[in-house]
Structure formats: C-alpha cells, structure tokens
Amino acid sequence: MSNAVEITGLRKTYGNGLEALKGVDLTVAEGDFFALLGPNGAGKSTTIGIISSLVRKSAGQVLLFGRDLDREPAAVKSLLGVVPQEFNFNVFEPVQEIIINQGGFYGIKRSEARVRSERLLKLLGLWDKRKGMARELSGGMKRRLMIARALVHNPRLLILDEPTAGVDIEIRRATWDFVRDINRQGTTIILTTHYLEEAESLCRNIAIIDHGEIIEHTAMKELLQRVNKETFVLYTHGSLAGLGSIPQCNLRRIDDSTLEVDIDREQSMNGLFARLQQCGIEVLSLKNKSNRLEQLFLSLLAQKKPGVANDVHEV
Amino acid sequence: MSGYIQANLVALQTIVVKEVLRFTRIWVQTVLPPAITMALYFVIFGNLIGSQISAMDGFSYIDYIVPGIILMAIISHSYANVVSSFYGAKFQRHVEELLVSPTPSYVILTGFVLGGTMRGLVVGSIVTLVSLLFTSLHVQHPLVLIGTVLMTSVIFSIAGLINAVYANSFDDISIIPTFILTPLSYLGGVFYTIKMLPEFWQQVSLLNPILYLVNAMRFGMLGVSDIELTTSFLIMGVFVLVLGTFALVLLERGVGIKS
Ligand SMILES: Nc1ncnc2c1ncn2[C@@H]1O[C@H](COP(=O)(O)OP(=O)(O)OP(=O)(O)O)[C@@H](O)[C@H]1O
Numbered sequence: 225m226s227n228a229v230e231i232t233g234l235r236k237t238y239g240n241g242l243e244a245l246k247g248v249d250l251t252v253a254e255g256d257f258f259a260l261l262g263p264n265g266a267g268k269s270t271t272i273g274i275i276s277s278l279v280r281k282s283a284g285q286v287l288l289f290g291r292d293l294d295r296e297p298a299a300v301k302s303l304l305g306v307v308p309q310e311f312n313f314n315v316f317e318p319v320q321e322i323i324i325n326q327g328g329f330y331g332i333k334r335s336e337a338r339v340r341s342e343r344l345l346k347l348l349g350l351w352d353k354r355k356g357m358a359r360e361l362s363g364g365m366k367r368r369l370m371i372a373r374a375l376v377h378n379p380r381l382l383i384l385d386e387p388t389a390g391v392d393i394e395i396r397r398a399t400w401d402f403v404r405d406i407n408r409q410g411t412t413i414i415l416t417t418h419y420l421e422e423a424e425s426l427c428r429n430i431a432i433i434d435h436g437e438i439i440e441h442t443a444m445k446e447l448l449q450r451v452n453k454e455t456f457v458l459y460t461h462g463s464l465a466g467l468g469s470i471p472q473c474n475l476r477r478i479d480d481s482t483l484e485v486d487i488d489r490e491q492s493m494n495g496l497f498a499r500l501q502q503c504g505i506e507v508l509s510l511k512n513k514s515n516r517l518e519q520l521f522l523s524l525l526a527q528k529k530p531g532v533a534n535d536v537h538e539v
Numbered sequence: 540m541s542g543y544i545q546a547n548l549v550a551l552q553t554i555v556v557k558e559v560l561r562f563t564r565i566w567v568q569t570v571l572p573p574a575i576t577m578a579l580y581f582v583i584f585g586n587l588i589g590s591q592i593s594a595m596d597g598f599s600y601i602d603y604i605v606p607g608i609i610l611m612a613i614i615s616h617s618y619a620n621v622v623s624s625f626y627g628a629k630f631q632r633h634v635e636e637l638l639v640s641p642t643p644s645y646v647i648l649t650g651f652v653l654g655g656t657m658r659g660l661v662v663g664s665i666v667t668l669v670s671l672l673f674t675s676l677h678v679q680h681p682l683v684l685i686g687t688v689l690m691t692s693v694i695f696s697i698a699g700l701i702n703a704v705y706a707n708s709f710d711d712i713s714i715i716p717t718f719i720l721t722p723l724s725y726l727g728g729v730f731y732t733i734k735m736l737p738e739f740w741q742q743v744s745l746l747n748p749i750l751y752l753v754n755a756m757r758f759g760m761l762g763v764s765d766i767e768l769t770t771s772f773l774i775m776g777v778f779v780l781v782l783g784t785f786a787l788v789l790l791e792r793g794v795g796i797k798s
C-alpha cells in the first residue's frame with residue numbers, strides 16, 4: 225500500500241527567525257487514522273500549514289500519495305482537505321455558499337457542488353443554518369462548517385487541526401463518529417488534538433512532536449503497551465482503618481473512602497480485591513487515575529527536558 | 540487538458556461571481572457614492588465655474604471634463620474594489636480557501652481583476668448616466684473609448700491587488716489612493732489641457748501615466764487629445780504587462796499571504 229503522506233527533512237524558520245520545524249520526517253499510510261500530538265507551539269499547525277500550501281517550507285519534501293507537492297501542486301492539492309485550527313471563512317457569506325464556492329475552487333460545477341453541500345450540511349447537522357451568514361453560527365457549528373467545506377471535493381486525505389477544540393461533548397462524539405465513518409470508507413485521516421483520550425480511542429498510529437522534532441512515531445497499541453504501571457482510584461464503603469499493607473501493592477489511603485493503588489501491567493487485581501473483602505471493605509467503583517496516553521505523553525516530553533521531575537509522571 | 544481548462548473556468552467563474560455579489564450587496568457604499576460625487580463635480584465645475592471658463596479645445600468646459608471625470612471614477616473604483624476585497628480576504632484569512640485549492644495564481648489574479656473591472660464598468664456607466672443629466676455626450680470613437688475603459692480598469696484592479704498584498708492594516712489600503720492616485724488624477728489633465736501649461740510643466744506632466752489614459756478617453760469621446768493615441772495605448776499595454784507580471788509573481792510566492 226502506498227503512503228498517503230511522506231514527509232522528509234521538513235524545516236521551517238519563520239520570518240522572525242523562529243525555528244518551528246527542525247527536520248521533521250513523517251509517514252502516514254493510506255487509510256490510516258493518524259494522531260499528530262504535541263504541546264502548544266510544538267509545530268503541529270506549521271507542519272499542516274506546509275502540507276496544505278499555506279506556509280512556505282524552508283527545506284524538505286512533501287509527498288502525498290507518492291506525488292511531490294512542489295512538482296504537481298494542483299494534483300496534490302486536490303487530494304487533500306484541511307480543517308485548520310483557526311476559522312478561515314468569510315463570516316459575511318451564507319453557510320451553504322461557503323461550501324459551494326469552495327467546490328468551485330476545486331473545479332466542481334455549481335449544480336454538483338450544491339448537491340454535495342446539501343449532503344454534507346445534513347450529515348453535519350447544519351442544514352437548518354444553510355441560509356444564515358457564517359458569523360451567526362456558534363463556535364462548534366463553525367468547526368463543523370469547516371469540516372463540511374474540507375470534504376466537498378472528496379479528498380483522499382483529510383487533515384483536522386484540533387477539530388473538537390471548544391466543542392461540547394455531544395457534538396464531539398458525533399464528530400468522532402462522523403470522522404470514523406469517513407475513515408472506514410477509505411479516507412486517510414490525520415488529527416491533532418489536546419484531548420488525548422480522543423486520540424487514543426480514534427487513532428491507530430501516532431507521532432508526537434515537540435519543539436519542532438518528532439520524538440515518537442509508532443503504532444498506538446505499541447505505545448500504550450509501554451505503560452507498565454497503572455494507577456487506579458477505588459471508591460469504597462466500610463472502614464479503611466484496619467487495612468494494613470498488601471503484598472505487591474503500593475496502596476495509599478486518600479481519605480476515609482478512597483484508595484489509590486499502583487498495579488503492574490502483568491499483575492492481577494484479584495489479590496487486592498480478596499484482601500479488601502476480608503477487611504469488610506466494599507469497592508463501589510474504580511477508575512484509572514489518568515489516561516494512559518496522557519501519562520506516556522507527559523513522560524516522553526519530560527524525558528526531553530532535563531531538570532523536570534520525571535517521577536511525577538511515572539510510566 | 541480540457542478537464543484542467545474546465546476546472547479553472549469553474550474556479551474563475553466562482554471568484555468573479557463572488558466578487559460581483561460582494562460589491563452589489565453593499566451597493567450603498569460602492570455604487571451610490573460615485574453618482575453623488577459626479578453630480579457635484581458637474582454642478583460645481585460644469586455649471587457654476589465652467590460657465591465662466593471659455594471653450595477648451597473647442598468644447599464647452601463641462602463637455603471637456605466629462606471624459607476625465609468618468610475615467611477618474613473608473614480608476615478609483617476598480618482600485619478600491621480589489622484592494623478592499625483582497626485585503627479583507629487576507630485579513631479574515633478566507634484567502635486560504637483559494638490557497639489550499641488547486642486554483643492557479645493566474646486564475647486568482649484574473650478573477651479579482653475581472654471583479655474590479657466589473658465594478659469599474661458599473662460605476663462608469665452610472666457616472667455616464669448622471670452626466671447625461673447635465674450635458675449631451677458625444678462618442679467619436681467608440682472602440683477607443685471601450686479599449687481605454689477596459690485597459691484602465693484592468694490596470695487599476697491589478698494595482699489594487701498589489702496594494703492589498705503589501706497592506707498590513709486597513710489604513711494601508713488608503714495610502715496609495717490618497718497619496719498617489721488622487722494627486723496624479725487631478726494633475727493628469729482631467730480639468731485642463733496641458734497645452735495651457737508652461738513648457739516645463741508640460742514635460743513634467745508627460746511623466747504622469749494618468750495623463751495618457753485621460754487623453755485616450757477624451758479622444759474616444761470628443762476626438763481631441765494632447766497625446767498621440769498609439770502612445771497612450773502603448774503605455775497602457777506596458778502597464779498591464781508589468782503590473783500583471785509583478786502581481787503574479789507576488790501571488791506565486793505567497794508574499795503577504797503565506798508565512
Ligand atoms: N506566523 C508565524 N510567525 C512566527 N512564528 C510562528 C508563526 N506561526 C507559528 N509560529 C511559531 O512556531 C511555533 C510552532 O507553532 P505551531 O502553530 O506550529 O504550534 P502547534 O503545535 O500547532 O501549537 P498549538 O497546539 O498551540 O496549536 C511556535 O513557537 C509559534 O510561536
């Protein structure tokens with residue numbers, strides 16, 4: 225299978241001298257659902273900006289589906305749909321017109337673009353708003369408008385730069401389902417987000433970028449397997465006073481009815497539960513103290529920064 | 540290949556229709572003011588002052604100034620249309636809709652220039668209608684008139700785009716109209732024949748490109764001109780080529796629109 229994205233040696237130094245990308249190599253397979261993660265200012269949007277011809281690169285090469293962006297810009301651009309981080313439509317233009325006109329820029333005739341815009345607006349729950357000006361939309365609706373706009377030419381690769389920022393949970397879920405569907409139908413997806421559980425549940429492969437460099441580029445499964453110790457929070461009923469230490473369990477009493485416990489990846493939790501039962505303690509519920517990907521993410525970034533306490537984010 | 544042409548024609552049409560809708564939607568700001576300004580010009584320069592001025596090149600003063608006044612409106616509105624539209628697109632970032640698409644730079648340029656030209660033609664027609672209230676118009680050489688109007692609006696539409704590319708604030712888009720276009724228009728022989736000037740100032744006037752446009756326009760309408768017609772058209776052609784190429788290079792490099 226060919227690669228949807230092949231980036232090599234990508235560098236970007238902005239006009240003010242800031243080196244935003246310091247030689248980024250990135251490969252995304254066709255059909256993948258790919259997460260590009262990194263802290264604020266890491267270079268995610270810069271990378272996406274270069275792929276989508278909005279930012280001029282200083283060095284490097286961008287291939288989409290094997291075609292060079294420099295050599296065949298028009299062909300490459302029509303393979304790509306982008307949902308940028310910042311709103312970039314004319315707020316004084318009616319919603320449906322924005323999508324139809326975008327189709328026009330891709331050479332899609334008005335009549336055909338109208339049909340496509342109708343389908344997309346309905347899918348994204350914006351059909352009722354089609355006649356209003358874009359500025360009348362709420363923040364979440366504006367994001368969905370940009371998703372609809374990015375899909376009008378049926379791109380083979382869709383890049384979403386924080387599509388769910390500021391979107392309520394219901395719409396966020398609906399957006400995930402929508403994007404998952406598109407991916408199932410064959411569209412390659414690249415997603416940036418600061419909601420790591422979103423990346424964990426959606427994406428199969430992942431790259432983490434920090435200070436303009438890729439510090440991790442692997443399969444999500446492989447990365448998550450590196451979490452060899454997880455911390456659980458247990459909400460209990462019954463006195464915790466008589467509970468001593470439990471072998472192989474690093475147990476901490478948080479308050480009268482809350483326990484925290486570290487469990488190794490290979491370790492069973494049965495011993496812990498048996499001991500709690502002996503002491504007459506009922507476990508009402510339990511949860512992960514933090515998201516696994518979040519733990520990994522923080523520890524990877526911390527490794528990069530000498531002087532930052534590593535033990536805080538134990539992996 | 541025909542698919543490529545077809546796609547670019549659709550893109551071009553999309554840009555032009557968008558541009559025309561933009562200025563017609565805000566017609567109170569875009570097409571009404573020139574009608575009022577023109578009416579004032581005719582009342583003041585034509586009727587009040589003009590009646591005190593003797594014939595110029597054999598025409599009554601009001602008839603003499605009509606071609607230049609129409610052209611001034613075309614110049615300022617073609618320019619204003621593209622500079623504000625393109626700067627707005629840059630400022631609100633929706634120029635990115637074009638930049639991510641396969642639409643080539645020359646199609647983008649042509650689209651905006653056609654939009655500006657349409658505005659120039661609409662305003663030119665309105666101003667012409669207003670002038671008919673004050674005088675009767677003659678058109679001696681219709682083709683020269685049409686050619687001049689088209690070339691002029693193309694030149695100033697391109698210039699508007701170049702200004703927008705370099706503009707970093709809304710104030711920047713009025714610098715060129717205020718400091719260059721208006722003075723050059725007033726000194727470009729709209730209100731007088733340069734034959735009235737001393738030799739030295741006649742030579743200086745020849746450095747003003749607008750002089751050539753105004754005189755070509757006057758030749759089209761009245762059949763008189765201070766300048767050889769071919770010289771005028773040659774200069775217009777050079778301006779279209781030089782400015783057009785420059786604008787294309789700016790767009791191609793993404794100057795002012797890509798970081
Ligand atoms: N137009 C610009 N001019 C100068 N510097 C810029 C520009 N755009 C971005 N930068 C800088 O480049 C670096 C990378 O920014 P970028 O927007 O790519 O980060 P990001 O990973 O998308 O961050 P976020 O998660 O906050 O969106 C930052 O230091 C930023 O300040």
Ligand SMILES: [Mg+2]
Binds near residue numbers: 269270385
């Ligand atoms: Mg960003």
